[in-house]
Amino acid sequence: MDFEINETQTELVDGIRRLCEGEFPLDVVRARESTERAIDRDGWQTLGDAGVFGLCLAEEAGGVGLGLAEGALVFEELGRSLIPGPLVATHLAAGLVEGAAEGTAVVGLVERPRPSASSTALPIVIEHLADLDVLLVLSDAGIERIDNPAATLDARLLPRPMDPLTPVWALASLPTGEPIAGPDVAAWWRRDGAVLTAALQVGMAQWSCDLAVDYAKGRVQFGRPIGGFQAIKHLCADMVVRAEVARCAVQSAAVTVDQPEVGDPDVAAAGAKLLADEAAVTNGRSCIQVHGGMGFTWEVPAHLAYKRARVLSTSFGTAHDLAEALAQSLVV
Amino acid sequence: MDLRYSDAEQAFRADLRTWLEATLPTLPPKPDPNDWPGRRAYDTHWQRLLFDAGYAGVDWPTEGGGRGASAIEELIFKEELERAHAPYVGVNFVGLLHAGPTIIAEGTPEQKARFLPAILQGEDVWCQGFSEPNAGSDLASMRTRAVRDGDDYVITGQKIWTSHAEVADHCELLVRTGPEDSRHRGITWLILPMDAPGVDIRPLSTIAGSNEFAELFLDEVRVPVTNRVGEENDGWRVTMVTLSFERGTAFVGDLLEAFELLSTSVTLAQRTGAWDDVGTRREAGHIKAELDALWALTRRNVSQAARTGIPGQGGTYFKLAYSETRHKLGEFSLGLLERAGLAAHDVEGLDDAGVLPAQTVVEDWLRGISLTIAAGTSQIQRNIVGERILGLPKEPQSQKG
Ligand SMILES: Cc1cc2nc3c(=O)[nH]c(=O)nc-3n(C[C@H](O)[C@H](O)[C@H](O)COP(=O)(O)OP(=O)(O)OC[C@H]3O[C@@H](n4cnc5c(N)ncnc54)[C@H](O)[C@@H]3O)c2cc1C
Numbered sequence: 001m002d003f004e005i006n007e008t009q010t011e012l013v014d015g016i017r018r019l020c021e022g023e024f025p026l027d028v029v030r031a032r033e034s035t036e037r038a039i040d041r042d043g044w045q046t047l048g049d050a051g052v053f054g055l056c057l058a059e060e061a062g063g064v065g066l067g068l069a070e071g072a073l074v075f076e077e078l079g080r081s082l083i084p085g086p087l088v089a090t091h092l093a094a095g096l097v098e099g100a101a102e103g104t105a106v107v108g109l110v111e112r113p114r115p116s117a118s119s120t121a122l123p124i125v126i127e128h129l130a131d132l133d134v135l136l137v138l139s140d141a142g143i144e145r146i147d148n149p150a151a152t153l154d155a156r157l158l159p160r161p162m163d164p165l166t167p168v169w170a171l172a173s174l175p176t177g178e179p180i181a182g183p184d185v186a187a188w189w190r191r192d193g194a195v196l197t198a199a200l201q202v203g204m205a206q207w208s209c210d211l212a213v214d215y216a217k218g219r220v221q222f223g224r225p226i227g228g229f230q231a232i233k234h235l236c237a238d239m240v241v242r243a244e245v246a247r248c249a250v251q252s253a254a255v256t257v258d259q260p261e262v263g264d265p266d267v268a269a270a271g272a273k274l275l276a277d278e279a280a281v282t283n284g285r286s287c288i289q290v291h292g293g294m295g296f297t298w299e300v301p302a303h304l305a306y307k308r309a310r311v312l313s314t315s316f317g318t319a320h321d322l323a324e325a326l327a328q329s330l331v332v
Numbered sequence: 333m334d335l336r337y338s339d340a341e342q343a344f345r346a347d348l349r350t351w352l353e354a355t356l357p358t359l360p361p362k363p364d365p366n367d368w369p370g371r372r373a374y375d376t377h378w379q380r381l382l383f384d385a386g387y388a389g390v391d392w393p394t395e396g397g398g399r400g401a402s403a404i405e406e407l408i409f410k411e412e413l414e415r416a417h418a419p420y421v422g423v424n425f426v427g428l429l430h431a432g433p434t435i436i437a438e439g440t441p442e443q444k445a446r447f448l449p450a451i452l453q454g455e456d457v458w459c460q461g462f463s464e465p466n467a468g469s470d471l472a473s474m475r476t477r478a479v480r481d482g483d484d485y486v487i488t489g490q491k492i493w494t495s496h497a498e499v500a501d502h503c504e505l506l507v508r509t510g511p512e513d514s515r516h517r518g519i520t521w522l523i524l525p526m527d528a529p530g531v532d533i534r535p536l537s538t539i540a541g542s543n544e545f546a547e548l549f550l551d552e553v554r555v556p557v558t559n560r561v562g563e564e565n566d567g568w569r570v571t572m573v574t575l576s577f578e579r580g581t582a583f584v585g586d587l588l589e590a591f592e593l594l595s596t597s598v599t600l601a602q603r604t605g606a607w608d609d610v611g612t613r614r615e616a617g618h619i620k621a622e623l624d625a626l627w628a629l630t631r632r633n634v635s636q637a638a639r640t641g642i643p644g645q646g647g648t649y650f651k652l653a654y655s656e657t658r659h660k661l662g663e664f665s666l667g668l669l670e671r672a673g674l675a676a677h678d679v680e681g682l683d684d685a686g687v688l689p690a691q692t693v694v695e696d697w698l699r700g701i702s703l704t705i706a707a708g709t710s711q712i713q714r715n716i717v718g719e720r721i722l723g724l725p726k727e728p729q730s731q732k733g
Contacts, residue, residue, distance in 0.1 A: 121681035125671035158675035231711035298537035
């Protein structure tokens with residue numbers, strides 16, 4: 001057993017970090033705030049060229065042929081850069097939707113609501129609709145495909161999205177799309193989607209922590225850096241612990257998917273997503289708090305990670321669902 | 333201890349209820365949340381209606397145009413307004429809840445005559461210029477300077493986070509009149525007319541995308557010495573009076589609004605089926621207990637204020653506890669909306685039972701973040717409780733004073 005990341009993996013992380021810093025600095029990402037199209041197609045293509053979307057696709061199928069462990073490492077870096085768009089969905093769609101692996105297509109995903117006994121009062125909400133070439137609909141039965149969804153669906157753009165880089169549309173019901181995969185694929189998409197989304201969340205949890213620690217070292221009140229006050233020091237310490245615990249859970253889940261003999265991949269994925277969601281949301285709020293009044297401004301980016309973390313918490317399993325699944329797994 | 337209201341208090345409530353039923357339907361439509369001149373017009377019109385009916389400044393002395401009733405009636409007033417969904421104080425917040433009470437406590441007879449009626453009649457809107465870029469939690473380190481020149485003070489410096497600055501007529505301004513390092517011993521409380529030459533207002537955007545606060549640049553602004561409240565260099569003590577009001581009963585309307593949000597959320601949960609989940613129900617039950625207890629704490633604080641004239645320590649307890657409960661409530665409501673909460677915009681539900689209150693829930697969740705920051709951060713409040721109330725040793729501070 002050796003749970004340390006190896007040399008090739010380190011190189012992969014360094015490479016993707018350099019790419020993100022070069023191509024997706026925060027001011028470039030923020031330039032698209034509060035627009036209907038948050039995704040820059042050239043940037044998407046750059047991610048495709050770098051192998052982000054085809055990373056876990058077999059080499060024979062035109063992919064890079066790496067495992068989910070590498071996928072999680074790469075997605076943590078993407079999370080850290082706050083890159084918007086259906087990164088996880090497009091990654092999952094590689095090999096199934098033409099252009100996904102290469103980054104020439106933007107592929108979105110939405111859950112088909114489960115039929116329920118009670119009145120379902122909630123509408124279906126789709127992210128990034130205007131940018132999507134293909135929308136995939138995920139259900140227990142499998143995956144359906146809807147091409148050119150912005151033109152096909154009767155969806156309404158919602159003003160004032162919570163995350164200014166995740167525009168959202170609402171619609172009452174989804175038509176049936178073209179079936180492209182069955183229940184087995186749907187199940188592993190749910191699992192891998194949870195792990196990769198959790199990896200994005202860990203990246204953001206770390207980003208919020210770094211931003212807060214930086215500020216706590218520089219901001220002076222009462223004649224000393226605020227990080228010198230225990231109240232702030234402890235907020236920061238809790239942030240890094242939360243991020244690190246979640247990171248281990250995510251990487252362990254990713255490796256478990258690659259090496260199913262070491263554990264139950266579904267259970268590991270659910271736990272990882274649960275903790276990573278919590279870490280990203282809680283660190284987002286702590287980061288705002290450490291910034292005081294500054295944290296409540298639009299200009300300071302602290303709110304972006306907090307809001308995105310909230311958005312990501314609603315897909316590939318909510319806290320309720322994940323905790324419930326984990327509880328079930330305890331019953332022998 | 334007696335929680336029953338007197339006959340007079342009940343009569344006050346009944347009359348107010350009748351008046352609200354007759355008056356609220358006559359109000360114009362609410363302005364867009366980002367239309368600040370429109371909001372000012374709306375809020376001040378409402379204040380004028382209250383004044384004409386004798387409901388402005390319920391617990392203010394009659395000399396200033398107030399009703400001269402007790403803090404208990406003021407509490408009933410807020411309770412009934414919230415119950416009837418009447419407008420909130422809005423841009424009148426600083427005038428009614430900080431500047432006005434400070435002038436009542438510390439102002440000269442001339443200042444009282446000049447400024448108090450205008451607040452109650454909805455003529456004057458106030459803002460608060462305390463915080464500076466480098467003096468937030470450490471307010472006593474502020475640097476905005478005022479130099480005496482004949483009958484004027486000449487003021488130069490910068491303030492930040494000034495809520496409603498763009499639509500305000502006056503600002504309760506703290507300035508440094510003592511030596512640079514005099515900290516709380518060299519601060520003076522002034523009334524700044526916002527249209528004075530040399531005042532430059534630059535709006536700042538909040539995380540909710542609204543321009544509710546601003547930066548204030550002051551370049552050799554002249555303010556007459558007659559606008560000073562309290563003595564020169566005694567502004568810190570004057571300020572503590574204001575802050576105790578801010579942390580005291582200023583959140584009553586807000587608390588009552590929270591009850592409302594909880595009940596909206598429960599209705600929502602019943603519609604979506606989330607109410608079938610035992611975890612959801614228990615979470616709601618816990619929040620209910622906290623809100624009830626905070627309402628009890630409010631009545632304790634108000635009773636104390638009615639006896640002594642100033643809110644006691646309870647205000648600090650309230651602010652700390654309330655901001656956490658409100659955060660819990662925000663998370664709870666937002667969770668119930670699931671993905672419909674991904675925009676601050678109401679969405680049509682699918683069960684023909686009307687729209688889902690996503691706008692209220694998301695805005696409330698965002699605003700909730702400011703509760704642990706504005707008017708003294710929770711960290712600072714905990715220090716106050718620990719050091720000033722419990723008498724625990726102070727944290728090491730590298731600066732004297
Ligand atoms: C929505 C909103 C409206 C506001 N409106 C007004 C207004 O109208 N007028 C006005 O004057 N001000 C206003 N404020 C400003 C508010 O009072 C300040 O933001 C607050 O006092 C904190 O100061 P700061 O922003 O400089 O943060 P800082 O003081 O820099 O604090 C940064 C962090 O350090 C922590 N910290 C600082 N000192 C200590 C310590 N000794 N021990 C432990 N932790 C510490 C704080 O808790 C915080 O987490 C408003 C703020 C907000 C968010």
